[in-house]
Amino acid sequence: MKRPTVWIPRRLSDATLERAQADYDCIINWEDGLSSADDLIAMSAKVDAVIPCHSEHFSAEVAAQLDSRLKIIANHSVGVDHCDLPALKARGIAVTNTPDVLSDATAEIAMLLMLGAARRAVEGDALVRSGNWKVWSPSFMVGKQVTGARIGIIGMGRVGRAFAEKARGFGMDIHYYNRSRLDPDLEQGATYHDSIDSVLAVSDFLSLHCPATPETTGLMNADRFALLPDGAVMVNTARGALVDEAALIDALDSGKLAGAGLDCFVTEPGGNPRLSAYQNVFMLPHIGSATVSTRDAMGFRALNNLDAFFAGQTPGDLL
Structure with a gap:
């Protein structure tokens, strides 16, 4: 069975990236630069899932243009104000976050x-x-x-x-x-x-x-x-x-x-x-969760949600 393809648009922790690459075909933004709305739309045709941070904005306008291949947005954050949840739900795209761990x-x-x-x-x-x-x-x-x-x-x-x-x-x-x-x-x-x-x-x-x-x-x-x-x-x-x-x-x-x-x-x-x-x-420059253990835990929580979704289960942090 072909492995799902996951886009990781920011440089997550080394442990997270290692686990992601072991379980999925990954497209990783090693340079860690910001992605534009056009990037989000273009990449949605190439991947089954994305693990964004709060720096990637899935507005209603973006959601309307996402390719039908994209099935889940597994956020690497607790807050989801960067995601228009009703617009994404209308497109049939699952959205999760990472509570508790930070x-x-x-x-x-x-x-x-x-x-x-x-x-x-x-x-x-x-x-x-x-x-x-x-x-x-x-x-x-x-x-x-x-x-x-x-x-x-x-x-x-x-x-x-x-x-x-x-x-x-x-x-x-x-x-x-x-x-x-x-x-x-x-x-x-x-x-x-x-x-x-x-x-x-x-x-x-x-x-x-x-x-x-x-x-x-x-x-x-x-x-x-x-x-x-x-x-x-x-x-x-x-x-x-x-x-x-x-x-x-x-x-x-x-x-x-x-x-x-x-x-x-x-x-x-x-x-x-x-x-x-x-x-x-x-x-401080928005570093509330910036510890090694917390960033690992956030990345693993996002991957747990992906694992459940692609196993046909309901992710624990489905919004």
């Missing part, structure tokens, strides 16, 4: 960003590296303490809960908003709020962990920033589309926000050049 790695980055923004890490690092650290006093580089503070979490899915677990280690008072309240065993003493506005009002620190959807795009806008306590710190490791970046900059300028920690931006790659002027903004 929760802890992403939660670690959220914690890093929160601590870095709170304790002025960008400013302090630049001071030492530049050779301009000349003084010290009790009033020098005073930041915002995390231990014991109130943390608001928007989105208590897998990553949100993993972050909450780590926040408990800092003795933080955890408040959260979710589409539905968690069971007590998952809530673990966290305070549930039935609206986003309610949780914002008590959030000395705020961490975003919800997906990007039409309903959540621009979730943090000027009105929402105004609801936060003065001097709050916001962290976003979810999707850049959740934040109105012009409103974020205004909140930083006014002092409403003491700082922000960002791993994702409206424009990726690249980010927002205007934010580079702010030393109280700790920024």
Whole structure:
């Protein structure tokens, strides 16, 4: 029986590529460059499956032009906002993602960003590296303490809960908003709020962990920033589309926000050049899941979904 042909448009982990090549005929983008919409359409006539990342956009327009040979898009990501799911379903194309396996790695980055923004890490690092650290006093580089503070979490899915677990280690008072309240065993003493506005009002620190959807795009806008306590710190490791970046900059300028920690931006790659002027903004280039073990686990999860699909079974992560 002829093996299915799989297109891998980004350079995945070595272990993932080794396993993929053992089980499938693979077309691999070893140069790791971005693929255009035209590339996605053209390759769909050559392959039975694709393992894309969030950098490959399967819009409704693209979906309408995909060749009928393509049967499954096994995403190497949890988020699927780069895929128009109804349009792909209408074409009979299965779509899967990779939940669970990146929760802890992403939660670690959220914690890093929160601590870095709170304790002025960008400013302090630049001071030492530049050779301009000349003084010290009790009033020098005073930041915002995390231990014991109130943390608001928007989105208590897998990553949100993993972050909450780590926040408990800092003795933080955890408040959260979710589409539905968690069971007590998952809530673990966290305070549930039935609206986003309610949780914002008590959030000395705020961490975003919800997906990007039409309903959540621009979730943090000027009105929402105004609801936060003065001097709050916001962290976003979810999707850049959740934040109105012009409103974020205004909140930083006014002092409403003491700082922000960002791993994702409206424009990726690249980010927002205007934010580079702010030393109280700790920024990373969307590396929430960037550990060896997590990237291997994500790749293997995507391949597990392919294996099930081509064995005539329902993939475990079918959307």
